[in-house]
Amino acid sequence: MKLLHPKVISRMMLLPLLMLLSALSLAEYNGLTAEEKGLAIAREADRRDLGWRDSSASMSMLLRNRQGDESLREMRNKSLEVDGDGDKSLIVFDEPRDVRGTALLTFSHRVGDDDQWLYLPALKRVKRIASSNKSGPFMGSEFAYEDISSQEVEKYTYRYLRDETLNGQGCFVIERDPVDENSGYSRQVVWLDKAEYRVQKVEYYDRKQSHLKTLTFHDYQQYLDKHWRASRLEMVNHQTLKSTTLTFTDFRFATGLDERQFNQSGLARMR
Incomplete structure (x- = not known):
């Protein structure tokens, strides 16, 4: 999973600063403002994951209600790295039968609204997810549609909060605030381990x-x-007491996927 964006300065104007910040050592972070340090950490996390080209994986989604009752869904996921923009992804549901063939296609963007289309086999039509609905739940899970998009750096403004140990790992703790006024979140607090800049935990705060x-x-x-x-993501909703577990298996990278596998007009033919 992926982390800043000064709202009015263009990416071209920022590029020299971003290149400089990415090269800074941990010691040199200390001379930056909280905003600069948050941006530098987010950029370094993004830089370390460049070059994966494309990936695929099998997924299971375990839904739990507040009483602890569970239901399981099986899906497939494909993703494509796009130069100069956000990633593309496709999720197709295989089980249970009542959701088989449901497919979500996402074109993430660094700047501006993401594009998302949901194919519903029962209705035999493709539904575009409006920007105003991105905060809604994805297929009844605790993941919102905006959580499914790749978390591009430019989607947020950032601020470094503190260093903290989480589960025995030294972590940076940063705050990222969504730029999109249609986001369901006012802010997110993110823990990234210092060793590899991997996201370990995210706390989401609603508009209130x-x-x-x-x-x-x-x-x-x-x-x-x-x-x-x-391999496993756990999302817990503290207000509804529901939770969703996503489990990934059989990750494969650089298998030759291209734009043709991420086509809106082909959603109805997904199997």
Whole structure:
């Protein structure tokens, strides 16, 4: 999973500063403002995961209600790294039968609204997810549609908060505030481990500044000697007492996927 964006300064004007910040050592972070340090940490996390090209994985989604009752869904996921913009992703549901063939196609963007389309086989039509609905729950889970998009750096403004140990790991704790006024969140607090800049935990706060959800990342594995992916994600909603677990298996990278596998017109033919 992926982390800043000065709202009015263009990316071109920022580029020299971002290149400088990415090169700073941990010791040199101390001379920066909280905003500069938050940006530098986010940029370094992003830089370390560049170059994966494309990936695929099998996924399971375990839903739990507040009484502890569970339901399981099986899906497939494909992602494509896009030069100069956000990633593209496709999620297709295989089980249970009542959601089989449901597919979500996401074109993430560094700046501006993401594009998302949901194919519903029962209705035999593709539904575009409006920007005003991105905070809604994805297929009844505790993940919102905006959580499914890649978390591009430019989608947020950042501020370094503190260093902290989490589960025995030294972490940076930064705050990121969504730029998009349609986001369901006022802010997010993110823990990234200092060793590899992997996201370990995210706390989400709603538009009323109340703690809404917590996402934790577990069982990281390294692929291609560079790219780290969590095998399990746990999202807990503190207001509804519901939770969702996403489990990933069979990760594959650089398999030759291209734009043709991420086509809105082909959603209805996904199997």
